[in-house]
Amino acid sequence: MSDVVVFDVAHGNCSLVRSQSAYCVVDAPLGALLLNTLEDMGISCIDVAFISHADKDHIAGVIGLLSSATIQLKKLYLNPDSQKRTKIWRDLLAAVSVAERQGSCEVISTLTTTMPGTVTVGDVVIHVEAPSASFALAGSGSVDTQGRHITSNSISALLRLKQGDRPGILLAGDIDEVGLDDALNYDRDLTAQTLVFPHHGGLPASSDTTAFVDKIMSAVNPSLVIFSNGRGKHDNPRPEIVSPVARKRCAIACTQLAGRCSKSPIFNLGHLEPHRAYGQPTGASCAGSMTLDLAEHGRRPASYERAHQKFIDDLVETPMCRVPRLDK
Amino acid sequence: MLGTVEFPDIEPPRFVTIVDDDPEDREDLMDQLRDHNIEPRAVDGRYGSDIDRLIADVRATGSPFVICDHRLQIKNLASFNGSSVIKALGLSKHPAMLLTMYQSTNRLELREARADVPVVVSRHDFDVSQLGTYAEICRREFANDPVDARRAHRTLIGIKGINRTYNHTELYVTIPNWRPDDAIILPVACIASDLVPQLEVGDYLLGDVNVGAKEEDDLFFKNVNEIMKANEVTGS
Numbered sequence: 001m002s003d004v005v006v007f008d009v010a011h012g013n014c015s016l017v018r019s020q021s022a023y024c025v026v027d028a029p030l031g032a033l034l035l036n037t038l039e040d041m042g043i044s045c046i047d048v049a050f051i052s053h054a055d056k057d058h059i060a061g062v063i064g065l066l067s068s069a070t071i072q073l074k075k076l077y078l079n080p081d082s083q084k085r086t087k088i089w090r091d092l093l094a095a096v097s098v099a100e101r102q103g104s105c106e107v108i109s110t111l112t113t114t115m116p117g118t119v120t121v122g123d124v125v126i127h128v129e130a131p132s133a134s135f136a137l138a139g140s141g142s143v144d145t146q147g148r149h150i151t152s153n154s155i156s157a158l159l160r161l162k163q164g165d166r167p168g169i170l171l172a173g174d175i176d177e178v179g180l181d182d183a184l185n186y187d188r189d190l191t192a193q194t195l196v197f198p199h200h201g202g203l204p205a206s207s208d209t210t211a212f213v214d215k216i217m218s219a220v221n222p223s224l225v226i227f228s229n230g231r232g233k234h235d236n237p238r239p240e241i242v243s244p245v246a247r248k249r250c251a252i253a254c255t256q257l258a259g260r261c262s263k264s265p266i267f268n269l270g271h272l273e274p275h276r277a278y279g280q281p282t283g284a285s286c287a288g289s290m291t292l293d294l295a296e297h298g299r300r301p302a303s304y305e306r307a308h309q310k311f312i313d314d315l316v317e318t319p320m321c322r323v324p325r326l327d328k
Numbered sequence: 329m330l331g332t333v334e335f336p337d338i339e340p341p342r343f344v345t346i347v348d349d350d351p352e353d354r355e356d357l358m359d360q361l362r363d364h365n366i367e368p369r370a371v372d373g374r375y376g377s378d379i380d381r382l383i384a385d386v387r388a389t390g391s392p393f394v395i396c397d398h399r400l401q402i403k404n405l406a407s408f409n410g411s412s413v414i415k416a417l418g419l420s421k422h423p424a425m426l427l428t429m430y431q432s433t434n435r436l437e438l439r440e441a442r443a444d445v446p447v448v449v450s451r452h453d454f455d456v457s458q459l460g461t462y463a464e465i466c467r468r469e470f471a472n473d474p475v476d477a478r479r480a481h482r483t484l485i486g487i488k489g490i491n492r493t494y495n496h497t498e499l500y501v502t503i504p505n506w507r508p509d510d511a512i513i514l515p516v517a518c519i520a521s522d523l524v525p526q527l528e529v530g531d532y533l534l535g536d537v538n539v540g541a542k543e544e545d546d547l548f549f550k551n552v553n554e555i556m557k558a559n560e561v562t563g564s
């Protein structure tokens with residue numbers, strides 16, 4: 001059995017890959033949700049973790065993983081971000097120093113299409129589809145071949161998770177159009193059954209939103225788009241993103257209930273999966289934490305999918321994921 | 329601090345013992361309990377520094393749950409604080425909660441004690457209908473299965489500021505995987521004493537912290553006993 005749990009962590013991203021007793025974590029924001037969940041699952045060793053890029057809502061929880069006394073992290077992949085002079089980046093360096101001092105974790109400071117290129121976790125192969133080595137080396141603060149600014153978000157790693165030749169899942173970090181073009185210029189295969197949409201469904205900086213959505217949707221061609229968003233934080237996902245995604249007739253699931261979808265929190269959360277969901281105690285979850293079965297092409301279990309759709313139909317006042325039907 | 333959904337509909341205890349030095353506050357609490365069909369029992373007297381006698385009297389009331397006021401000195405019920413009572417009851421796994429008004433000085437005093445005090449509620453927020461939940465939080469803690477907000481994880485603590493006077497050191501710290509931008513005061517009593525004189529801004533400590541805590545006043549610190557000097561962190 002191989003699956004991926006996309007956690008409701010409020011604003012941020014966190015995924016756990018489980019396959020044949022091997023485990024992998026991609027990103028984690030602040031809080032104890034990941035650590036508590038791993039402890040309860042009886043997982044004492046994470047074989048590999050990835051940090052997609054150097055933002056707080058993706059690395060704070062990895063700092064906790066590096067310092068944990070109950071969970072060992074064996075290997076961490078990340079790209080250096082020479083422009084980052086942030087406090088959280090220094091905190092991460094301190095956590096890496098702690099792990100190195102304990103000799104417990106191998107830290108690999110490159111995460112590109114060529115190195116490591118692919119990483120295997122049990123039966124799952126993780127393909128790094130971006131950034132390319134030259135793009136990562138140019139780094140944030142520089143410009144791409146078209147003279148556009150490369151930011152920390154641009155160098156987000158695009159990770160495509162597959163079991164066999166099934167289409168799988170694409171985790172997109174906070175990638176923007178500049179980073180996406182880097183992958184497309186190298187003809188990277190980005191197709192996936194499920195796309196965890198970049199930047200929590202927030203607006204991409206300095207590019208045409210609709211064109212960006214069109215570009216990523218045609219490159220990935222997903223049947224399900226997940227937004228990992230925090231209710232009340234940054235107003236994500238943005239309707240300018242959700243509408244064009246919904247018009248592609250693809251299913252949408254947000255971890256949390258956007259303020260635009262329901263003014264009030266909803267405490268009737270019987271549809272949630274049994275994993276911890278950050279929004280559950282405060283009625284802020286929509287789909288909550290979601291399991292994607294890689295043997296089933298990266299789909300959600302049908303019963304949870306149905307229960308979530310019913311929850312939206314019955315209780316959510318103005319769901320952005322529902323486009324008005326033209327044939328009515 | 330509590331996710332009400334985490335503990336739906338837990339029956340409150342039928343008897344509750346109150347330790348409060350102020351007769352008016354005590355009566356008010358007892359009335360609130362009676363309104364919810366909970367039989368209140370009170371412990372009253374002068375205990376001075378004899379905490380063992382107070383604990384014996386509390387246990388003699390036979391209640392499964394205890395509500396204890398933090399300040400017991402004002403009307404001379406005892407010379408020690410309520411947090412010491414909760415801690416002593418906890419040693420024999422007796423569920424109890426602390427009732428307090430968080431105010432500047434007592435806030436740091438409580439942070440020092442918080443690792444041994446599972447439930448702290450201000451008088452203002454006290455809600456009798458939550459007593460079952462409060463008792464359950466204690467039970468989970470005694471069973472070594474604390475609720476998420478009370479689970480400790482080995483964590484970095486960044487030293488952001490130090491105020492040293494001739495007899496006192498005040499530390500401002502951040503916890504990167506709790507709220508990396510919020511500096512809070514870490515009482516030096518929570519830190520292994522040999523580390524305190526070495527501390528400089530930019531250093532990190534390692535300790536066990538409940539990083540799932542919702543609020544600053546719910547944080548506790550245990551085993552803060554390792555240091556990483558600023559110059560050991562690359563890029564400093």
Ligand SMILES: [Zn+2]
Binds near residue numbers: 173199200
């Ligand atoms: Zn982000």
